[in-house]
Each structure stands twice: as structure tokens, then as C-alpha cells.
Amino acid sequence: MNTQNPAPDQDELEKSAERLKERVYVTFTALAVLLALSMHADTETPGRAALTLFITVLGVLLASFCADLVAHTVVHQHLPGRADLRHMIKVGTGALGAVTLPLLLIGAAGLGLFGLPAALKVGQVVLVVTLGALAFIALRRVQLPLLQRVLLVAALVAVGTLAVALELVAHLF
Incomplete structure (x- = not known):
């Protein structure tokens, strides 16, 4: 008798992919x-920084929810039912977890445990590492050769690192 969990069906895989995609976007x-x-950390307060981060992420999630709502309606020719709405909300609220640690770091800066510039820098490192962890977790059971999975994880981390580098270069001009 097989005591292992059965392989997830295609619908579950697609829902999982949606959650992963939203988490990466956030x-x-x-x-x-x-x-x-970070470019203006010396004139920023922890409270305003946290509010800016939260409002921006919330705006992106609301925009994504609206896009999903319209896309669902176009594809299925009707508004989503309760189960689909619940899934859309779950995707968005789950993606909020991506900003938990950066918000806690900013909060710690607000408490005076360290400076805001340090909190923002550590938050950036946390987010780049998060991208790699998301890719690793998502790809661990994919039927690809190990080298290809490692390259995909490295690519996601590299893009995150490139985003940091481009922002730093843009600030020089």
C-alpha cells in the first residue's frame, strides 16, 4: 500500500503556480x-517607510485581484463563484507574507534597535534570498535535471540582484 501523498492534480498545480507567481511579483x-x-533613508522615518511599503504592495495586490477578476470573467463568461473568489483572495493575502520580515525590520528601526538605512538594506537582502528560496521550494519536485533547477534558482536570484544593481546605478545619475 502506498502511504505517500498522491501527486497533485493539474488544478492544484495551477493554483500553486498562481500563488507562487503572486509571491514573486510582490x-x-x-x-x-x-x-x-534606501536612496532617501536619511530623510525618511520608519513609520513612513513602512506605510509606503505596505500601501504599494497592497495597491499591487488589488490591481492583481482586479486583473484576475476580469480575466476569469473573460475566460469563463461569468463572474467567479465563491470558491474562485476565495482562491483569488487567498493568493493575494498569501503574497503579503513576502513583506512581513522587511516590515518587521523597519519596525525594529522604529524602536531604535538599528538605523533605518540598515533595516532597508537587510530587507533587500532578505527579499533577494526569498526569491531564491521561492524558486528552490517550487522546483524541488519538478522533473528537471538538477543542473537546470539550480540554474533556474540562480537566474531568479540574479534578476533580483540585478534589480538592486540597476537601482544603485540609476541613483548615480
């Missing part, structure tokens, strides 16, 4: 916000 959005805030 992580990149948060990374961009932290980078922008």
Missing part, C-alpha cells in the same frame, strides 16, 4: 520599494 515590488526608500 517580492519584486517590495524590493523596488525598499531600494527607492
Whole structure:
């Protein structure tokens, strides 16, 4: 008798992919916000930085929810039912987890445990590492050769790192 969990069906895989995609989008959005805030950290307060990050991410999630709502209606020719709405909300609220640690770091800066510039920099590192962890977790059971999975994880981390580098270069001009 097989005691292992059965392989997820296609519908579950697609729902999981949607959650992953949204989490990656939010992580990149948060990374961009932290980078922008870092450029002006000396004139920023932890409270305003946290509010900026939260409002921006919330705006992206609301925009994504609206896009999903319209896309669902176009594809299925009707408004989503309760189960589909619940899934759309779950995707968005789950993606909020991507900003939890950066918000906690900014909060710690607000408490005076360290400076806001340090909190923003550490938050950026956390988000780049998060991108790699998301890719690793998502790809661990994919039937690809190990080298290809490692390259995909490295590519996601490289894009996150490139985003940081581009923001730093843009600030020089």
C-alpha cells in the first residue's frame, strides 16, 4: 500500500503556480520599494517607510485581484463563484507574507534597535534570498535535471540582484 501523498492534480498545480507567481511579483515590488526608500533613508522615518511599503504592495495586490477578476470573467463568461473568489483572495493575502520580515525590520528601526538605512538594506537582502528560496521550494519536485533547477534558482536570484544593481546605478545619475 502506498502511504505517500498522491501527486497533485493539474488544478492544484495551477493554483500553486498562481500563488507562487503572486509571491514573486510582490517580492519584486517590495524590493523596488525598499531600494527607492534606501536612496532617501536619511530623510525618511520608519513609520513612513513602512506605510509606503505596505500601501504599494497592497495597491499591487488589488490591481492583481482586479486583473484576475476580469480575466476569469473573460475566460469563463461569468463572474467567479465563491470558491474562485476565495482562491483569488487567498493568493493575494498569501503574497503579503513576502513583506512581513522587511516590515518587521523597519519596525525594529522604529524602536531604535538599528538605523533605518540598515533595516532597508537587510530587507533587500532578505527579499533577494526569498526569491531564491521561492524558486528552490517550487522546483524541488519538478522533473528537471538538477543542473537546470539550480540554474533556474540562480537566474531568479540574479534578476533580483540585478534589480538592486540597476537601482544603485540609476541613483548615480
